Amino acid sequence: MSETRSVLLVDVLVLLALLGPTQWGAMGSSHCKRHNDEMIRPHSVTITEFGAVGDGVTLNTKAFQNAIFYLNSFADKGGAKLFVPAGRWLTGSFDLISHLTLWLDKGAVILGSTNTEDWPIVDPLPSYGRGRELPGRRHRSLIFGRNLTDVVITGENGTIDGQGSMWWERFRNKTLDYTRPHLVELMNSTGVVISNLTFLNSPFWTIHPIYCSHVIVQNVTIRAPLDSPNTDGIDPDSSDDVCIEDCYISTGDDVIAIKSGWDEYGISYGRPSKNIIIRRLIGETHSSGIAIGSEMSGGVSDVHAEDIVFFNSTTGIRIKTSPGRGGYVRNIFISNVSLANVKVAIRFTGRYGEHPDESYDPKAMPKIERITFKDIHGENITVAGLMEGIEGDNFINICLYNITLSVNSISPWNCSNVQGFSSLVFPQTCELLEESIFPDHCTECYHLLQEHRIRNKGARLLSWWTYLGT
Incomplete structure (x- = not known):
């Protein structure tokens, strides 16, 4: 029996291999595994060693700058910790530096200055061509x-x-001179970990990785x-291999917004957002829970989101x-996805508008395809x-599968210029999407067929393993 068991174990492992990296890779989410934040940095200093005073009144910009300048000498010696x-x-x-851990102890609060002169003016992002709110330059983020x-x-x-309240009032009163700053922005960077912190009252978007690779945001509260304007939670922008998980976000704008540049500037820059995993997320907002766009001119692909809860919000996805x-x-x-007290569960907006200038090409049409929504329930x-x-x-190729929503409207679905399929959807979806997924349209539904294959193969493997144990 032991020899038979060994042979069958080899068969099981071979079958797992046959499933291949494509089927297992996305849900295995290897780029969600964090390493850096657990790394012991060989060199460490405390901000007080550089004259910082934690009274909430004394301005400590120079202390932070001097401490990081000092720690830069250890970048090639295993890195450092502030x-x-x-x-x-x-x-x-x-500014931050490479091979650095910025560590906030329990009870530590970094406060952004309420003096706009403490937020320098920098060039616009090349994939946007101008500040997002105003033509020209923009304020740099608090942590950059x-x-x-x-x-x-x-x-x-x-x-x-x-x-951020000072910035919000200036936005509402139309007295801004430049686009408002983010709270944290990292550009052209790789190996980024943001974890185990609370982020409050951002002037604009809160966490903004742009042109980045291998970004992990875990266990943060935002x-x-x-009613605060444009205080998005986390906005991966022209970035790849991004993992967002175990977060609670309550903001005045999109909880998560995936972006990749604005009209002709994003098309020209040509850097997509791809390979993004979002899971175990709870949020509320007066905007959308998970949004893609509207600035998506560099492309967005291969986004997997699961185990999501949105409540008291305007839009789910x-x-x-x-x-x-x-x-x-x-x-x-x-x-x-679980939704509660949400006005619109799923929304596509094809004419969002908002262009950086008059030089965009109105004939540059976006291509939206292979979007699957599965196991969504709402009250x-x-x-x-x-x-x-x-x-x-x-x-x-918009696919809706196993969706049950308790809907107040007598017209639960409104569809135009979309095509796709659905199965097990209540209330019944619109005519443009009501053709059944099974058995003829599984291949048009992104990830749905391979997920069923994995589950079926997994069930067979489990039954074989159970048999081996008898």
Whole structure:
């Protein structure tokens, strides 16, 4: 029996191998495994060693800058750690360096200055061509980094507070001179870990990795008032191999927004966002829970989101685009979503508008295809779906599977210029999507067929393993 068991074990391992990296890779999510934040840095200093005072009043920008300048000499010697102890540490914008851990102890609060002069003016992003809110340049983020490798922002649930109310009022009063700053922005960087912290009251988008690879955001809380303008939670932008998991986010704009550049500038820059995993996320917002776009001109692909809860929100999942965007959104798989008190569960907006200038090409049409929504359940939903594509540029292969929504509206679905399939959807979806997935259209539904294959093979493997144990 032991010899038979060994032979069958080899068969099992061979079958697992035959499933291949394509089937197992996305859900295995290897790029969610973190290493850097657990690394012991051989060199460490405390911000107080550079004259910082944690009274919430003294400006500590120079202390942060000097400490990081000093630690840069250890970048090629195993890296370094900047320790921020309990206290309230007021500061303006400062830069990070490679091979650095910025560690906030329990009770440590980094406070963004309320003086705009402490937030320097920098060039616009090349994939946007201008500031997102105003033409021209923009304010730099509170915590900023460019061309970095191996950078960690973590701690014992310390806090980074942007004190954004001053910026929100200037936005509402139309007295901004430049586009508002993010709370954290890292550019052209790789090996980024942001974990175990609370982020409050960002002036604009909260965490913004752009042109980055291998980014992990884990176990963070992000909060801003629900009426605060454009305080997105996490916005991966022209970035790849991104993992977002175990987060709670309550903000005034999109909880997660995946982007890749704006109209002709994003098309020209041509860097997509791809290989993005989002899981175990809880959020509320006056905007969308998970949004793709509207700036998606470099393309967005291979996004997997699962185990999501959104409540008291305007929209659950939304794709936003427009003629002039170009680019594409494809290979999106979102599953196991719970919604409560959400106005619109699923929304596609094909004419979002908002262009950087008059030089965009209105004939640059986005391509939206292979989008699968699976295992979505909702209570007190106003509208199940507003699925609005672009005339002459249909959004295709949209698949809805096992979706049950308690809907208040007498017209639960409103669809135009979309094409796709559905099975086990209640209330019954619109005519453009009502053709059944099974048995003829599984291959058009991104990831759905291979998931069923994996489950079926897994069930057979389990039964064989059970047999081996008898």
